[in-house]
Amino acid sequence: MKLSADLAAFEARLGHHFAQPDLLRRALTHGSMSGPGREDNQRLEFLGDRVLGLVMAQALLEADPDAAEGLLAPRFNALVRKETCAEIAQQIDLGSVLKLGRSEQRSGGRRKLALLGDAMEAVIAAVYVDAGFAVAQALVLRLWGDRVHRVEADARDAKTTLQEWAQARGLPPPSYVEKARSGPDHAPVFTIEARLQTGETAQAQAGSKRQAEQDAAKALLDRLG
Structure with a gap:
């Protein structure tokens, strides 16, 4: 056909x-x-x-x-x-x-x-x-x-890299908290905050929770240097 x-x-x-x-x-x-x-x-x-x-x-x-x-x-x-x-x-x-x-x-x-x-x-x-x-x-x-x-030599996903960073310093894994959700149901925007036990945080927005978590983890990694 x-x-x-x-x-x-x-x-x-x-x-x-x-x-x-x-x-x-x-x-x-x-x-x-x-x-x-x-x-x-x-x-x-x-x-x-x-x-x-x-x-x-x-x-x-x-x-x-x-x-x-x-x-x-x-x-x-x-x-x-x-x-x-x-x-x-x-x-x-x-x-x-x-x-x-x-x-x-x-x-x-x-x-x-x-x-x-x-x-x-x-x-x-x-x-x-x-x-x-x-x-x-x-x-x-x-x-x-x-x-x-x-593709970067260190292209490992940001959440994995942040978790390894925390474990190497004897810290528990980072947590991810949904701070807000906006937009219509068919096109939501999630605001996620990545947190370390030591108090460092970073936020990011994306159209899926998974991507927002990745972006928040990357933002926190950038902040940590």
């Missing part, structure tokens, strides 16, 4: 023409829209996560042949984490073609980082199944652009 105009436009933004269009439809179908005769993207998401991981692991090894595993692991995590996948999804306006149930549409599902990240992984899997690993690899490397080369 031929793709609709909006999916054909997305196909062009993605940079891959599907020989099997149903793969793209499935990759863009959230679980809230699944039903008899309509598969959702969860199985493709599972596969896409592994394809992305292999592409990034190989790319990092080639980009820095002398880097130790301890240096490669945090770089890898920064490149494949859900937030990065969501950034790529936003870059190609994936949210506009996501097939969502009514409840997800009303709650702002097209802007949710988790849904966008999952769908991006599913699309990668769809390309892999449609055209093979080499084509999927080329697509991922093109979409991720120079991220592989500019």
Whole structure:
């Protein structure tokens, strides 16, 4: 079956023409829209996560042949984490073609980082199944652009780094407190405060609690020097 105009436009933004269009439809179908005769993207998401991981692991090894595993692991995590996948999804306006149930549409599902990240992984899997690993690899490397080369050597997520900082000084893990929530239900903004037992704090705002916690942890790390 031929793709609709909006999916054909997305196909062009993605940079891959599907020989099997149903793969793209499935990759863009959230679980809230699944039903008899309509598969959702969860199985493709599972596969896409592994394809992305292999592409990034190989790319990092080639980009820095002398880097130790301890240096490669945090770089890898920064490149494949859900937030990065969501950034790529936003870059190609994936949210506009996501097939969502009514409840997800009303709650702002097209802007949710988790849904966008999952769908991006599913699309990668769809390309892999449609055209093979080499084509999927080329697509991922093109979409991720120079991220592989500019990812910081200490790209370990901020919450993990802050926890290790505290443990190295005999302190309990930092705590994260929701200080405020604003905005409509479909697009909330969370204010999170990261706290150390010694009294140091830092706050950050983001559209998800997870991202706000990461940003608060990074702000506190910056404050600690």
